[in-house]
Amino acid sequence: MNLPQLVQNYWSANRGSMPELWLEYAPATDDPPVAVFEPAGFSRDYANAPFFMDTYKYKFSILDLDAVSAYTNGFAAITMMAGFTCPGLINLTSEPEQFATPFSAGQATVWAFEFSIDFLLTPS
Numbered sequence: 001m002n003l004p005q006l007v008q009n010y011w012s013a014n015r016g017s018m019p020e021l022w023l024e025y026a027p028a029t030d031d032p033p034v035a036v037f038e039p040a041g042f043s044r045d046y047a048n049a050p051f052f053m054d055t056y057k058y059k060f061s062i063l064d065l066d067a068v069s070a071y072t073n074g075f076a077a078i079t080m081m082a083g084f085t086c087p088g089l090i091n092l093t094s095e096p097e098q099f100a101t102p103f104s105a106g107q108a109t110v111w112a113f114e115f116s117i118d119f120l121l122t123p124s
Contacts, residue, residue, distance in 0.1 A: 001086065001087065001088070001121075001123070003056055003086070003119060003121075004023050004037075004039075004058075006086045007021070007037065007058070007081075007084065008021055008023065010081075010084050011035070011080075011081075014080050014083070015080070016076075016080075017073075018033070018035060018062070018073050018076060018077055018080075019032075019033040019034050019035045019062075019073075020034075020035065021035045021036070021037060021060075022034065022035065022036050022037075023036075023037060023038070024036070024037075024038045024039075026063075032063045032064045032065050032110045033062070033063060033064040033065075033069065033070075033073065034062075034063045034064075035060065035061070035062050035063070035073075035077065036060070036061045036063070037058050037059065037060045037061070038058065038059055039056070039057070039058060040057040040058055040059040040116055041055075041056075041057035042054065042055065042056055042057070043055045051122070052122075052123070053090065053120055053121065053122055054120075054121050054122075054123055055118050055119065055120050055121075056118070056119045056121065057116055057117070057118050057119075058116065058117055058119070059114060059115075059116045060074075060077060060081075060114065060115050060116070060117065061103075061112050061113070061114045062074040062077060062112065062113045062114075063103060063110045063111070063112050064110060064111050064113075065110055065111070066111060067100045067111040068100075069111075070100040070110075070111040070112060070113040071099075071100040071111075071113050073113070074096065074097075074100065074113030074114070074115060075096065075113075077115070078094045078096055078115055081094065081117060082094065086121075088121045088122045088123060089119065089120070089121055090120040090121065090122055091120045092117055092118065092119050092120065093117065093118045093120075094115055094116070094117050095115060095116050095117075095118075096113075096114075096115040097113060097114045097115060099113075100112065100113040101113075101114075
């Protein structure tokens with residue numbers, strides 16, 4: 001299963017007014033608002049043999065020129081991603097930052113709202 005592709009497909013189908021989601025980096029031609037996600041960790045918990053559960057952690061960054069827009073779109077993205085589902089998904093847990101923070105992206109200074117999601121899966 002290609003979890004990043006499933007996340008991108010879900011985001012594209014449900015994003016509404018939020019920016020397109022890019023894996024790991026956004027093209028240099030994109031100006032804010034931009035949404036980017038990147039892998040942030042993996043773990044495996046073993047249950048009764050031969051069963052196990054995998055947790056994939058991804059960090060999402062919503063970049064915008066305005067702090068309020070970055071913050072608002074970030075929480076809208078968390079709410080949207082709460083409805084994500086895929087084969088083997090047991091649970092997903094979102095953890096938002098408390099603030100939109102200034103972020104340097106090349107020569108531009110933008111605002112970033114970041115959150116992470118842990119996807120708990122039973123591989124098929």
